[in-house]
Amino acid sequence: MEKPLWTPDSIRRQSANLTDFMNWLAARGTAHVENFDQLHAFSVDHPERFWEAVWDHCGVVGDKGEAPFLTSDGSLKSTRFFPGGRLNYAETIVTRMIDGDALVFWGEDQVKRRVSANELVQSTARFGGLLDEIGIAPGDRVAAMLPNMPEAIAAVLGTAARGAIWSSCSPDFGAQGVLDRFGQINPRVLLVCDGYIYNGKRIDVSDKVASVVSNLPSVECVIVVSYLGQAREMVQGLNPSLLQRGDGARAMTWDDAVETRPETRPQFQPMPVAAPLFIMFSSGTTGVPKCIVHSAGGTLLKHLTEQRYHSDIKRGDHVFYFTTLGWMMWNWLVTCLGSGARLMLFDGSPFAPDGNVLWDYADKEQFSHFGTSAKYIDALKKADIKPRTSHQLTSLRTMLSTGSPLVPESFDYVYADIKSDVHLSSISGGTDIIGCFVLGNPIGPVYRGEIQAKALGLSPDVFDESGRPLPHGKGELVCTNAFPSMPVAFWNDDDGTRYHNAYFSRFDDIWHHGDFAEWTENGGMIIHGRSDATLNPGGVRIGTAEIYRQVEQLPEVVESLVIGQQWDGDVRVVLFVILAQGVTLDDALVTRIESQIRTGASPRHVPARVIAVNDIPRTKSGKITELAVRDIIHGRDVKNKEALANPEALDLYRGIAELQT
Numbered sequence: 001m002e003k004p005l006w007t008p009d010s011i012r013r014q015s016a017n018l019t020d021f022m023n024w025l026a027a028r029g030t031a032h033v034e035n036f037d038q039l040h041a042f043s044v045d046h047p048e049r050f051w052e053a054v055w056d057h058c059g060v061v062g063d064k065g066e067a068p069f070l071t072s073d074g075s076l077k078s079t080r081f082f083p084g085g086r087l088n089y090a091e092t093i094v095t096r097m098i099d100g101d102a103l104v105f106w107g108e109d110q111v112k113r114r115v116s117a118n119e120l121v122q123s124t125a126r127f128g129g130l131l132d133e134i135g136i137a138p139g140d141r142v143a144a145m146l147p148n149m150p151e152a153i154a155a156v157l158g159t160a161a162r163g164a165i166w167s168s169c170s171p172d173f174g175a176q177g178v179l180d181r182f183g184q185i186n187p188r189v190l191l192v193c194d195g196y197i198y199n200g201k202r203i204d205v206s207d208k209v210a211s212v213v214s215n216l217p218s219v220e221c222v223i224v225v226s227y228l229g230q231a232r233e234m235v236q237g238l239n240p241s242l243l244q245r246g247d248g249a250r251a252m253t254w255d256d257a258v259e260t261r262p263e264t265r266p267q268f269q270p271m272p273v274a275a276p277l278f279i280m281f282s283s284g285t286t287g288v289p290k291c292i293v294h295s296a297g298g299t300l301l302k303h304l305t306e307q308r309y310h311s312d313i314k315r316g317d318h319v320f321y322f323t324t325l326g327w328m329m330w331n332w333l334v335t336c337l338g339s340g341a342r343l344m345l346f347d348g349s350p351f352a353p354d355g356n357v358l359w360d361y362a363d364k365e366q367f368s369h370f371g372t373s374a375k376y377i378d379a380l381k382k383a384d385i386k387p388r389t390s391h392q393l394t395s396l397r398t399m400l401s402t403g404s405p406l407v408p409e410s411f412d413y414v415y416a417d418i419k420s421d422v423h424l425s426s427i428s429g430g431t432d433i434i435g436c437f438v439l440g441n442p443i444g445p446v447y448r449g450e451i452q453a454k455a456l457g458l459s460p461d462v463f464d465e466s467g468r469p470l471p472h473g474k475g476e477l478v479c480t481n482a483f484p485s486m487p488v489a490f491w492n493d494d495d496g497t498r499y500h501n502a503y504f505s506r507f508d509d510i511w512h513h514g515d516f517a518e519w520t521e522n523g524g525m526i527i528h529g530r531s532d533a534t535l536n537p538g539g540v541r542i543g544t545a546e547i548y549r550q551v552e553q554l555p556e557v558v559e560s561l562v563i564g565q566q567w568d569g570d571v572r573v574v575l576f577v578i579l580a581q582g583v584t585l586d587d588a589l590v591t592r593i594e595s596q597i598r599t600g601a602s603p604r605h606v607p608a609r610v611i612a613v614n615d616i617p618r619t620k621s622g623k624i625t626e627l628a629v630r631d632i633i634h635g636r637d638v639k640n641k642e643a644l645a646n647p648e649a650l651d652l653y654r655g656i657a658e659l660q661t
Helices: 010-015 017-027 036-045 047-057 089-096 117-134 150-161 175-185 206-214 231-245 254-259 296-310 328-339 357-365 374-382 408-418 497-503 544-551 587-600 626-633 647-653
Strands: 101-107 112-116 141-145 165-169 189-193 196-198 201-203 221-225 250-253 276-281 291-295 318-321 342-347 369-373 398-402 423-426 428-430 435-439 460-463 475-479 511-519 525-530 557-567 570-579 609-612
Touching: 010 017, 017 036, 017 047, 017 296, 036 047, 047 296, 089 117, 089 150, 089 296, 089 328, 101 117, 101 150, 112 117, 117 150, 117 221, 117 254, 141 150, 141 175, 150 165, 150 189, 150 221, 150 328, 150 342, 165 175, 175 206, 175 291, 189 206, 206 221, 206 231, 221 231, 221 254, 231 250, 250 254, 276 296, 276 328, 291 296, 296 328, 296 435, 318 328, 318 357, 328 342, 342 357, 357 369, 369 374, 374 398, 374 408, 398 408, 408 423, 460 511, 497 511, 525 544, 544 557, 544 570, 544 587, 557 626, 587 609, 626 647
Parallel strands: 101 342, 141 165, 141 189, 165 276, 189 221, 221 250, 318 342, 318 369, 369 398, 398 423, 570 609
Antiparallel strands: 101 112, 196 201, 276 291, 428 435, 460 475, 475 511, 511 525, 557 570
């Protein structure tokens, strides 16, 4: 058996929140468990007792209602947690906030801000007061197209405090991409920025905002947050057309609408535990994005469990996650305030002016947790950036990685070139559950290339094509039990058909997630990519991540994308590569690529064609999109290019001569 890359010492284990939780369960007679595996077994065997304990131990503010705290007619979709309970998501967040700084913000333009807990509470209360003035009621929607900045945190908490529903995206979305999302949910309030900065460029969004506002007749109030110092000018440009509507709609700056209001205390509207809180969106690369509705209580309980027990976030910790408002990790980050953490916000390129910017931030603000994407870690490795030698990182305890599978070589890089004594927690789940199926265990060992543990309270498994569990080998990631952060519903899906088809049509009463996965002999999991992008040459299923892992070890290859092309009644593997500057894809390099894949994976993984390209299409959250490229090379239309960050890249894949032979 392979040796672990990291094992927590006795001090780490004894001081972990997980250990405290297990001792607390024993002290109150709820359960007697001695290790993580026993705790997980308790959490899925006795879900009612487990989730009640999470509520109490994490200090959720609210009323659990009368027992039973879990009801069901026997099916996953019918299960209800705390059916008689009432709470307000923002109340727990605000109540558990630590004194002093609540938020620290760094912008790419070197703007740095600190927001105290009291200032954040005041902005939250004032924004809630504005919503009251507009007449926003529980269930109404508030939408935002903002950078990852303090005003966004205040706005989401103010929205939640009033029982309204929040939905957001990042300002780099195109107008149609914004409308594809917000046009489905009819928000009454829209927050926008006056622009943003990325990779050294000041990007004006006034035309885009004008187009969005003119095509969202449900919007009664547009609030412009200043980022480039042009908020007042944008308001002046928006108001003439809004006034012409004659229905009282208007635009205001954040400062005028919120910060000039008198000091007040936040008012929290108690809501049912299952009341909608967030509307999240699928990537939308295969059609108009699905609107996934998540509950206040389910989100809160799931996030607190992941943050307190799996990520070991403690009061006073400084938590950073590189994310935008278009990714579920932003919602996850907001909830960290409910564990008494301080949020470290960043907006801009993580490589401007160079790849040290986030590590400079980590040192300056003493990050305890550094969250990012697997692609960022790979990019650091390829750029030969070594924070271990250039930075102190004395407070850094945990690194979290998600967005795509973290390959074994990236595990090696973290421990060799970032920090040797760090809990590297690869995590995997999705927007669909606003959380994770598998993630870290801070009191257990980290093995190379593996996600450590099943999520507490969830029972993920791997099934074969016939729906049978696979203790070994690759198959479909599923979940066999109900959990609080299952979606409440899809928006505009009154009979639940779209919801059912998305998760429950493949296996009867089993959540089918759509990832290709396998268990390891250490009890961990490896994710091999999305199962709908899985390659199938000769009837053998191959995960795309298996090929990426091999190809991207080569210094000549910056990034790659692989798809399966229908060919001669079968499927052949086609690999596209972005090459390092000055490198040419000659026969010798093709041979090296093929040899690397054949040796590292298998002969079946070797591509029939290797083709150099200048760009790879990706979603707004940075994930490469194999399906869009697969559609293009098969002559099918890509249904929703607005979901892509760089839709122009698709044109590179049309009519490639090598694909015709």
